[in-house]
Amino acid sequence: MGKQVTSEKTTKLFIPHPHAENCSIVGVLEQLEPYEPTQGRRIALILHGSLGHKDYLFQKRLALRLPMDSFRFDFRGNFETPGTLRLGGIEDDIQDLHIVVRYLVREYGYVIDTIIGHSRGSVVGIVWLSRYPKEEAGSVRGVVNVSGRYRLHKMYDQTNKPEIKAQLERQGYYEVKAVVARQPVSMKVTIQDHHEFASLDTSIVWDRFPAAIDVLTIHGLKDAVVPPYDAFIYAKILGARSPGTHNLAIVEEADHNFTGRSDEVVDTVLEWLDMLEHKTLKTGIWHTGVRHDIDQLPPKSSL
Template structure:
């Protein structure tokens, strides 16, 4: 079921709620990576296969959600996760887990260390910890390709221009908060052999 949630900036976050009968009402949030959306990669299949209710959504500026798209919007993604979680908690759901990919996982780890009620589970799929590796940011083929990257928002294709300021913002992201992950949160990290 499509669900629309307004954030504190009057932007609409759009997602798909797949409900499963559980008591209490447990919910898994599924977050996409950079240039992705709620229907990217494995998200729709995962939402159907999990035995719990799921909500997969587009971060602001991605897919069907409103707002400004930005290459280095991790802080905004964290805010979106809090907004989505608050929305469902106010409707009686227990946010039991977050499953997130790439940049969505970078933001999701920050959410997991700052949410009021510790998560039972966190699944980090290819989320980076060290963000300030100059060589990775300036010389990798992915970044060079991404300097003019096409993506879709609200059904329209457009180009995201990645600036030196965006790369600097990413390099400044501090991931040390993961050391404050609650001991009660089980964390699974998945990386491929070619992930950086």
């Protein structure tokens, strides 16, 4: 079992990575009943996005309010998990998620119940579920997709910006800078990185995403990173399944990271999870924390 640093309800785990030398995936396990057996208990996984980490945006706040145990972790190359930070490493992220799942299931006996992802983390979770519909993934009841991208090729739009185009022509890469966990971080991005990123086939969601999983998609209309139209694509794909449902929550003033709106995201997720638990979900539109079925919307003439 990986090294642990434990407090009453929070355990920091270092999960050995079988495919990366001298690497352990670092994450935080939150437990509602830390002294009770974990065999057969349900757990939620919280997945961060590009240039993020396990405690940024709404992730930690949500973890501390969830009605079940949860685990949030840093993908390779992010914050506390060793590795190289790469735009093109999304297949590595999917592998990291699979390793985390197998560890929690085998070492703790957890049952993976819910996957909550932001941006890139949403894509990783959704594609992983589409590739592994049985075994560990077969227990998942719900997915929360916050600012998730469907059209990965749209990332090529970045390379058309004059300043980025100039860097690519001059040095073969452009540099993305950010502050992660209060530390400055820089990521070099090449055209090959874009090719690798865009090569991930999200279209498998149409045919291979499990039909019984309920999904909540939350997206801000002021998202300048992932076009809000991608949320409508997910609604089209996932809303056509049965018996699984899909709810689309569009937040008019929200940006990609839901800046200043973390509590709104948390409250929406908790309300949706309560409906998931009580099996009262129906495919529809979610608005200001209250779900409205499509057939309850005003007539087209009044919109």
